Amino acid sequence: MAAGFTQPSFDAIELRVEPEYFSPNDDGIQDQTFFSPILHSQKDVTRWQLIVRKTTGKKIWKTTGAGFSALIKWDGRNNKGRVVPDGDYQGTIRVWGGGLKISSPERLLVIDTEPPEVYVAVSTTVLDNTLLDGDYLTFNPEFVDDSPIDRWQLQILDLTGRTVYVHWSTGPVQEIFWDGKDPSTGVLVPQGSYRCALQAWDMAGNESVPSFLDISVTLTAKEMLKQALEQISVHETSLGLIVPLDAAYLFDNNLKKPELTEQGKELLREVSLLVNAYPFADIRLDGYSYHGRMSSKDRHLSSLFAWRVYSFLVKQGNVKPSRLHVKGRGRHAMFDRRAVELEVIKNGVEVRLEGLEEW
Template sequence: GGDKDGQAVADGEYTYQITITDDKGALAKTPPFNVSVDNTAPAAGDISSDFLIFSPVGKRNKVTIEQSGSREYLWEGVFKNASGKAVRTYTWKNDTDALNIDKDPMEFTWDGKDDAGNLLPEGDYNYELIGTDRAGNKVTKSFASRITLSMKEAGLAVAVSREAFSPGTNTESISFTITDPASLVNWRVAVSDKRNTQLTRWFKEGGSTPPQGITYDGKDLSGRNLPDGAYVVNFKADLVNGDTLEAAPAEFTVDTEKPSAFFDVDTQPLRTERNMPFYIGGAKREYLDVILDVSPKDQWTANIELEDGTKLTGSLAEYGVSGDNFAFKWYGTDLEGNPIPDGKYTAYLTGTDSAGNYGESNKVRVTVDTKKYAVTLKPGDFIFAPKKEGMKDTVRIAATAEAPDMVEVFGFYIKDSTGKIVRSSEVRNTFQYFDWDGRANSNAYVPDGLYTAELQVLYKNGYTASAAAEPVMVYTVSPKGTLTSNTRNFGTKENPDITFTVKPDQEADWNLVIINEQQESGQVPLVKDSAGNLSFMWNGNGPDGKPLPEGLFVVYAFGVNKVDLRGETNRLTVKKVIPAAPVVPKVADKPIGTKAPIASITIENLPLSPDGDGGNEEAVIRLSAIKGSDELDSWQVRIFEPTGILFKIIEGKGTPPFRVTWDGKSDTGELVQSGESYPVDFTVKDTVGRTGQAHDEILVDILVMKEGDVYRIIIPSIHFAGYSASLFTLK
């Protein structure tokens, strides 16, 4: 590379040719050859890297080396470890003599592996670019910065302090921890919906080491409380080696709804009516049947408050109660199963959920009452006669019940002798007595017989008290009897006295009534003789002991039984005669016979109802008379009041008519009385004074009189004659 002077020639392209001359002068030349003179080393430009730290196993798993240099036939990029040992070499070489395809140092990426493809250990690595030209000149340029190969993974984690919270009522903290916070360059904590994690509700971020804890109040980016639901907390961070890590999301629930519980209770075995207070303690309300619905997974406490303010509490979990729906029976015991004293109690539940919300159930108020109450029942009489107005037609049955304000059903029942209920009354309020008129529930009168009143009282606590009264007899049969006499004519030598005898059908107080032709009457009580007969012997004398005049007398007896029912016997017409010398009258010198006339009577259109309604307004009295030995002279129909007083006379001469009618009025215009029986005597007399008689009675209906637009039921006045020492009471 020197010139003729021995000096180095300048760099450039040179041509040389070799000429050989032999001794003979022969000349031989080579073809010209080119030779390059190059004393200038390759030129290396700037070296740069996109990252100085990277992680072959992370997100930033490569670094890119950008470099420049002159075109040479060989360039080498060498990575050396901290001890200077080359661990990875990249080569760009032109293996031909063609200069035009020489190489310049290329941009490339390093994956952190050595020449054998093995991952290099963590540490700092230096990079050198070495260029060699064809002349052997070399250049070496080192990258000014070290490249750090880091495989550190920051252990990111986020955790919430509780699984649920209630914004606006409780301030909750969300805390997270980071394994290697020094490796972080950026971080972000965000809250999003669990179902839609792209919807970010709130976030916080920074470019340096994050705090150890963040207090989150449950508000979104607009400052509003999050709606109830499930949320996730995401924590992301960028590491110095280029990795971006994300912690496993933590979940929490926003729950502002209070825990709920509901008592559904009723008494058993007898239920309590809706909206009525609860009582237990008796056989029919032995316990409370409780069904409890609670919101699940909440912590519930049972509370029982007493009247005096004492409060019993206990966790449901402590007593083995779990689930959101369960049932139990409460027999009036404490939480340990011991009977509690009688009194008023209030039971309810209080609960808290995982979010800290507090809730209460409805309150159930129940009275525990184990008392057994007493009731009584007593009739005022033991026999009565329904539908007999003015008599003993009702019986009063007195009833008493302890603690009337505790009575729920006051049941009064009347049963017949077979135990069948004929009359009943079930009311909520007690009554002191019940006046029974003998009617059944159908409003019809019950038949005669023995009846028993019973009281069944249901108290609010479920206790049933009962009482039965002594039996009461219903008796509606009026006394009846048959009146007989030993003769119809007395005062004679053969029959100076007359004896009246009554044969009754039942026990009663009997009196004999005697009415003379002047309608003067008197009565005398009948007493039993030694033979047990009810009789009275009369000698025809008056109360002064003097003989009464000769004449006809109407005699009957009436009886009054234990229920003040009055009944009468048949009527007898007897005659008191005064003996006299017989006289045989003559008519046309012919003796009169001894055969008396015969009378008969029947009455139709009964019962008589002269009240203007068009039915049975008049009684039809059919008469029949058959003469005896002599012609009929006169006839007479006499109608008597029930007391024996003459009320009406219908009479005439000769043979009586086939029928007569009666409008129910007396000779003075007085109207008959409702429901009474009026005796009727029919007498015919012949021309010589002999008589024939017949008897019947007219039954009067219940009269209903119309006065304007009002109907009135006509009820007779009842008069009780006083007893007298005299046989007759003159009127």
């Protein structure tokens, strides 16, 4: 006998069940379960018998086989081919062989074909200026089911069906707090109506019907942004909202390859908040430069300025690239820009939120 190997002092068998909860309703999700016998013996098995009973002791299903089976499937039907009712069941396996006759302890399994019932309540259905004082919505989810809940989620959608917030969990039910912001941007969602949907999936694979409730946001982006925007200036014009960003604060002194300074990054974080507060506005990034003697060099440098800002807004500000229109203007603004009284920045980038004459 090899060193370190201990011969079992007795014969035993155990039975594993996976999954313990299943739903034989032909929906393609956990419609069956599998029994895995684990034999602790050196003796050969010549035949086996698996029996499933109600917890009351009534026999529901029996199957047999020769030799030893490592995996036995059950589709939740009795020996007459009918799906058995929902409830608790027990499985046990018995094996025979030369000098061998043992049974496993009973293992519990549950059939549940009923989906969870879900309910959700909220502290208030209106998000208003109390958010400025640190208030938030409190959602209270509730689940009713014969099986444990496997996972659940609360989703908040705008009227176009776009998800603005989602809380997903495999843990126990708990209160959910929402401050009205889109987590991807850190900005308050736009004014309007929103639909909240709570849904759950149980351990047997059943999916609930969603529970809905409607809320509304009345706080404006401007009211929220007043507290957040400390370094940038927002100008209301006939062409839209314009934010001038001076290159002296945005970039270092390397005119061949300008890089953002820490102050520049702080400025662009505020720009990101502003831009994301108006998710349907197109954004123009116009770069300007008046450094060299040749206008072609200024066009090149102004383009570098604008594309550096673009890169930050997309990569760190979570602004969608499709919203941004980038152009290095060199020394001269477009004709329509000259009609605005606001002076064009000489060196730097102008961010324009088009179509918004006020914020």
